[in-house]
Amino acid sequence: MPGPKADRLQSLANERGILRTSEVEEEGIPRQYLSRLVDRGELVRIGRGLYRRPDHEVTVHHSLAVTAKRVPKGTVCLLSALQFHDLTTQNPLDVWLAIGHKDREPSVDAVSLRIVRMSGEARTEGIEEYKIEGVSVPIYEPAKTVADCFKYRSRVGLDVALEALRDFHEQNGSTDALWRYADLCRVQSVIRPYMEAVTS
Incomplete structure (x- = not known):
């Protein structure tokens, strides 16, 4: 699913560390892009409405x-x-x-x-x-x-x-x-x- 919205979603995940669904929608990106990137292994769902990149560095906090x-x-x-x-x-x-x-x-x-x-x-x-x-x-x-x-x-x-x-x-x-x-x-x-x- 290449394209500008998918690329922007990846950039947002890099910038913000952890993403909320509402933040993605505020950027004009439909929420279904999140589930598609999760299916492709390019995002990880960590809770209801929360996502991060699979290579995101998880700290003790x-x-x-x-x-x-x-x-x-x-x-x-x-x-x-x-x-x-x-x-x-x-x-x-x-x-x-x-x-x-x-x-x-x-x-x-x-x-x-x-x-x-x-x-x-x-x-x-x-x-x-x-x-x-x-x-x-x-x-x-x-x-x-x-x-x-x-x-x-x-x-x-x-x-x-x-x-x-x-x-x-x-x-x-x-x-x-x-x-x-x-x-x-x-x-x-x-x-x-x-x-x-x-x-x-």
């Missing part, structure tokens, strides 16, 4: 890239953000994802999600964009992630929050930034004694 493509309004948080920033020995099987309180609960057939609902500045502050496999992935920065772990300690475990705090300190993370996010997340009183212990 592949699930984050897939999640960002399927849930563009979500932000990688808590255990998944800790793992990305090397602030934990945990190896979460799920992708932890923050969404707004009124957002519809997403589902990604290629990835198991753990949804956390946040609101206000606690939802919107501290987001950094990282390129993973050609996909822009929003992830909470380290200081915000540590503060979140104390806020959601009943879900992640206090031991995980304490390990993250120690690792953050050993990586020379900014205490000022951590304190600001602790205030934002309303956990200053919770985190204060632990911060004093690791910095003393």
Whole structure:
């Protein structure tokens, strides 16, 4: 099936790493071109509406890239953000994802999600964009992630929050930034004694 649309589809797959069906249609390429390229072995379907080239380099953070493509309004948080920033020995099987309180609960057939609902500045502050496999992935920065772990300690475990705090300190993370996010997340009183212990 040679032709300009097939060539453009291949170029899109190269540019974006992981393709959504909607992105292909926005480029004026009928979706049946996707299935034809899959049949020819020139694309691989990795989940509902998601495709990549067979020679696409899959990294250890592949699930984050897939999640960002399927849930563009979500932000990688808590255990998944800790793992990305090397602030934990945990190896979460799920992708932890923050969404707004009124957002519809997403589902990604290629990835198991753990949804956390946040609101206000606690939802919107501290987001950094990282390129993973050609996909822009929003992830909470380290200081915000540590503060979140104390806020959601009943879900992640206090031991995980304490390990993250120690690792953050050993990586020379900014205490000022951590304190600001602790205030934002309303956990200053919770985190204060632990911060004093690791910095003393």
